[in-house]
Amino acid sequence: MPTLSPAARLYSQARRNLLPRHERLVAVAGRWQHEYLAHLGIRPEVTLRCGEVAHDAALDISERALARVHPGLSAPALLSVVRLPEWRPAQVLRPDSRLVLVADGIEYAGNLGTLIRTADAAGADGLVLTNATCRLTHPKVFEASRGTVLTLPVLTYDSVARARRDLTAAGFTTYVADPAAAVDYLAVDYGPGKAAIVVGSEGSGVAAEWRTPDLTRVSIPMRGRADSLNVAASASVLLFDARARMR
Template sequence: MELQQIGLQHPAAHLVRDIRNNRTGIPRRLFVAEGLFENNLVLDTGVSVETFLWCPAAAYSDEAKKRAAELAERARHAYQISEKTLARLGERPNPDGLVSIARLPDWEPDSFAFGDDALVLVTDALEIPGNLGTLLRTLDACGADCLVMTNRRTRMTHPKVLRSSQGMSIKVPSLGFDEVGDAIKWLKRNRFRVYIADTDDSTHYRTLNYGGRTALVVGSERFGVSQPWYDAGFQRVGIPMLGSADSLNVSVSASVLLYEARAHKNGW
C-alpha cells in the first residue's frame, strides 16, 4: 500500500493520544483499536473506521498485512507511520503495526425488540473503567441483551474499557440515560421486572423469580445505587456475605447475579 507518511505532530497522532489519555473534547464515541485482535473485531462488527495508521515495519504476520489492506479500504483516512511513532502511540507490545480510530455504534432505546426472557444489566454511577469493561465481557459471556447506564461516571470509549472488556464494548449493545427516571420509565414500558443489588433488606439471590424480562441494577463502587431507584419501589436482591467484608466488588456481584438469572432462564 502506498500511504502518506505522518509523524507525531499530525492531527491523527494527536487524536490517538487524546483518546488514550481520556481527554475532554474528543469527538463522540471514538475509540482506539490496537493490534490484530481488536482490529479484527472492528472489521467483523462493521463499525465505522475514521482513521487507520499502518506501520509495515512492525507487522509480524501475513494476517496483519491482509487486515491492513482491509482497514485502509474501510477507513475515511489512512496513513503510514514509523516504528518510532508507533512506539509512542501504542500501549501494548507487538501490536502488529495496526492502530485504528473507530466509532462505537449508536444504539437507541426505541430500537430494541426484547424477547420474553430478556436480561439487562443497569450500572448506576459506575466509576472505574476496568469494572465497566469486565461487566461488558460478562454480559457477552452470559448472553445478556444490553447494558443500561445511568449517572455515568466513565466513558464507554475509555481505553481501559475496551481492553478489560476484551473488545466486547464494541459488540454488546449499550444505552445511556441522562436521567434515572427516564431509564425507569423505559424499563417499565418494556415490562421488565427490576431488582436492585443490595445486601440490606434483600431477598436471597437464589430464591428470586427470574422469569420474564429481568433487569439487575448495580451501583457505584463507593456509594451503591442512587436513591431514585429505591424510590421506584423495586425489590432488592442480595448475595450473602459470610465473612467480615460487607460487600463484593461490583463486577463480581453483578456476574453472580447475571449467571444466576441466566441459569433460571435456561433451566440449568
C-alpha cells in the first residue's frame, strides 16, 4: 500500500479525532461545507480534491487515497482540514455581551453541534463548555452546527469553579435548567441584565457544582407524559425566550 501524502494523512487523522486537542483541527468534507468556508473567507490548512471539482488550491488525491482517508465518500470530493479559532474569555464575556449558553457534561457530538447552531441562531454571544466529554473538533460537531462552530465563540473550561468565576466577574446572572426546579422559566425577569443559561448532560443533568443555592434554578414545565426534554430542545426554548424578553 503506497504511503499517504502528509496532507492526506493529516485529513485522515483529523477525521478520526486522532490529533492533539490543542491543535483544534477539524476535517470538513462536502459541497455546502466548502461553500460555507469560502463565504466566511476561511483558508483551510489543507484542501484535497478527488476528481473534477473546481478549487484553486486543492491537492489532487487518487480514488484509492480517498477511500482510505474518508471511507464511504466517492469522487468528485473536496476535503479540507480547518483550524477552529481560539477564544479568550475576555473576547466572549465582554462588557456588551448579554446572553451565553453554558453546556455541562455534553456527551454526544451531534448534540454539541446542535447546541452551537441553536446558540448562534438565538444571538447568544458564546457557548461555555464544562465537563464536556465530546470534542469540539469531532466532524459531527461541524455538521450538526452547520459550520457555526467556526464562528460562534466557544470557551472550554476544565473547571466549573473557574467558569463560574469568569461569568460572575463579567456581570452575568446564571440560570440553571433543572426539571425539578420550582421556578418556571417564564417567571424569570431577565430585565436589562446579562444572562448565562446552563443546560446539562443528556443522562444526568447539570453537575452538582452548578446546583448551588446561590444560583437560580429554572424548570420548563412538562405538560405531557415525558419527564424531560432533550438538551437541545431545552436550550432552544430557554435561549429564545430569554432573548425575546430581555430588555
